[in-house]
């Protein structure tokens with residue numbers, strides 16, 4: 343439970359808010375590289391931290407992220423012409439480069455120096471692992487670029503897609519770090535009582551704070567086999583890392599289960615909308631992702647075959663996420679198709695911003711409580727002149743999530759020690 347004031351504090355992200363200024367101290371995913379695939383490709387709109395922006399790739403392949411509205415009379419530069427190293431407004435022809443300089447002002451006399459006085463807000467970008475990252479904070483506080491392990495793979499080792507979620511980013515994160523719900527929300531076969539996560543539906547949670555956020559284990563008693571332990575990582579302000587064992591390399595005929603690292607980044611578009619970046623990473627370069635696996639995995643999550651399709655969701659609040667009551671009665675816990683759509687449905691069902699002062703948190707909500715506390719502390723760090731946790735890439739570059747059957751007698755920190763280290 344949070345007070346109304348604390349709830350306001352962590353959920354409001356616009357310019358000038360405490361959380362907004364805190365989030366502006368991190369590199370943030372803004373869009374997929376594939377949204378602006380080639381030099382001079384059409385510009386796209388980006389909504390980030392309550393700001394309307396436009397992204398474009400110039401003739402040299404460099405990415406610009408600018409205020410969407412032309413400083414002349416505020417026409418949208420989304421309509422602009424992307425030509426010869428600049429984005430030109432279609433209303434009166436003013437042209438801007440990726441740094442926001444006005445490079446041409448054809449409706450003023452040739453001798454006019456007016457254009458030198460005009461500058462459009464432009465944010466620095468970095469393009470890493472198919473994602474265009476933006477930094478929207480003060481330039482003297484800009485951290486080194488993000489350095490999660492999955493950003494260091496070859497192109498056939500990672501895949502990233504996006505999903506527009508129609509609610510605040512904090513409740514989206516809370517869904518992502520809540521490992522307990524998988525026994526319920528994601529139980530897609532009511533008849534299969536032997537499913538690993540159903541062995542013990544009230545796992546023990548252990549949260550351990552770190553200098554980037556926290557790691558936490560959900561420990562399920564799996565009888566004689568030991569403990570089934572899932573260890574997630576949370577890197578401030580909105581990164582989740584988790585691990586699965588899957589057969590994605592089945593194409594090689596081995597049929598062997600190999601670890602697949604996955605996670606989400608819940609990026610606040612504004613107070614009431616979130617762009618989720620869903621990533622997966624095949625850490626072993628000898629076992630890259632196959633296109634068949636990507637298609638299968640994205641489809642079962644409820645997304646289309648490529649990142650773009652995630653933006654156009656068919657199951658939304660307006661149609662009750664297409665809940666199928668017959669399916670719910672006979673086969674699956676929710677009756678909602680698509681694993682990630684099940685998450686979106688419950689999170690969006692709470693309303694755009696959860697009134698957290700009405701909650702009743704229990705023993706399995708530990709990670710959620712810890713995450714909220716960290717967000718509040720991050721705003722305090724920034725207000726008091728410190729760098730917020732998770733902004734220094736050296737703190738998290740070597741971490742990894744894990745998912746394993748572990749012996750009961752050894753603490754998970756020791757038993758999973760080697761599994762928690764990034765190898766790439």
Ligand code: FES
Pocket residue numbers: 412413414415416417431432433434435436
């Ligand atoms: S509004 Fe853009 S050039 Fe006039």
Ligand SMILES: [Fe+2]
Pocket residue numbers: 517523524527528685
């Ligand atoms: Fe989920």
